[in-house]
Amino acid sequence: MSTLIYWFRNDLRLSDNPAFAQACLNAEHLLPVYVHDCKEQKTVYGFERQGLHRKTFLRASLDDLRVELQAQGSDLLELYGEPQVILQKLLTDTVAKSVYCEQIEAPEEMELVRVLRDQGMDIREFWQSSMLEPQDLPFALEKMPDMFTAFRREVERAQLKFAKPIPTPQHIPALPAFLPQGSILPSSTQSFAHPYFLGGASHAQTHLKQYLERRLPDDYKETRNQLIGMDYSSKFSAWLALGCISVRDIAAQLNEYENCYGANDGTYWLWFELLWRDYFRFIHFKYGQSLYRAGGLTGLPVKPSSLASFEQWRSGNTGTELVDAGVRELHHTGYLSNRMRQIVASYWIYDMNGDWRAGAAWFESQLIDYDVYSNQGNWLYIAGRGTDPRGGRPFNVAKQTQDHDPHGVYRKLWLSAG
Ligand SMILES: Cc1cc2nc3c(=O)[nH]c(=O)nc-3n(C[C@H](O)[C@H](O)[C@H](O)COP(=O)(O)OP(=O)(O)OC[C@H]3O[C@@H](n4cnc5c(N)ncnc54)[C@H](O)[C@@H]3O)c2cc1C
Known part of the structure; x- marks a missing residue:
């Protein structure tokens, strides 16, 4: 048993987070970290890569995660700078053995992990952001059907619906004895809060609960192309994007909903849209950089x-x-x-x-x-x-x-x- 660093990326939650759960099992001391990458903040078009709404949602999501970690005797360290510099320094300062994190299969994110490994860092990545496990698919990812319809048919023929979520770890290892100084973002980004989309795992669960309790999935197929309001579509996407909730958790609760009220066109269509999300992920495994x-x-x-x-x-x-x-x-x-x-x-x-x-x-x-x-x-x-x-x-x-x-x-x- 040793000291490990858990590097939160787009998985800002404790429940159904296999990478975090594994880090908890393997560490004697665990340091949960989020790195605000300060490099290349601007696009070639001159505007910020992460606008105010995104920053605000992220801020709230990190605050929510910190509260959840603190409730279990841990904490979240937030640092600003280039991840390769920050993580290297953290490893040295805490004498940590490895960095655990979720795998992101997109060029910039993969390049960063490659650089970290080239620096000699031991990085353990876990694929966990899809509804289906890649290894359960009835084809190898490099041979997956190009067309969504063919992909969906093969998934349905194999009767795949979702991988089962795992529970929140019962125990989070103590923080390392030596803790580097972290900080929180300046208050200007905290001033705006979206009236509907409140970042964080707790709000994601509240939103999903009310969505199901109000039986909104039943009408989803009919309403999904409307333009105004919160109810015409699920609005799961922001919480999914930062990983405040896992897609497997949503699929499992949707499945329970079907067991309780019966499956219908609406519930199927929601699952169908979530499958599009998986499809775009898996296509990245097949085509990688060429998509860019x-x-x-x-x-x-x-x-x-x-x-x-x-x-x-x-x-x-x-x-x-x-x-x-x-x-x-x-x-x-x-x-x-x-x-x-x-x-x-x-x-x-x-x-x-x-x-x-x-x-x-x-x-x-x-x-x-x-x-x-x-x-x-x-x-x-x-x-x-x-x-x-x-x-x-x-x-x-x-x-x-x-x-x-x-x-x-x-x-x-x-x-x-x-
Ligand atoms: C040009 C363009 C850019 C887009 N960029 C993003 C993006 O950056 N992030 C993002 O999450 N979605 C993106 N989408 C897909 C889709 O528009 C949103 O997922 C959806 O509108 C989010 O609202 P919702 O959660 O209420 O979706 P719902 O209609 O309730 O669908 C449920 C869930 O299914 C998934 N989903 C639905 N439609 C799609 C789709 N076409 N592709 C992939 N997943 C889908 C999402 O996870 C969504 O939360 C984009 C679509 C277009 C046309």
């Missing part, structure tokens, strides 16, 4: 888009009301419905001839549910540069307006918000 090329998996070139048109789009001043309303909702709340995400992304790519990577970067900065796999996967899909051979998803804005906002209620709501 300008042409994605195709050889298609990108036309350089003008900075002026990008400013128009991202500030919600294109003159196309539905698109502007969507972009403004995103700016004001950090959230956007799936339907509106598709419409504003398509408009940027096809109507304004924009570079899809700039749009994806803006979403990354703004979305409180920013998730590297889902954002990249969906942008590639709409831009026709991913796995879908049908080549792109242009949306006709006039038709979308007629279908989803015929009386202009949504447009009025967000255009008047400025």
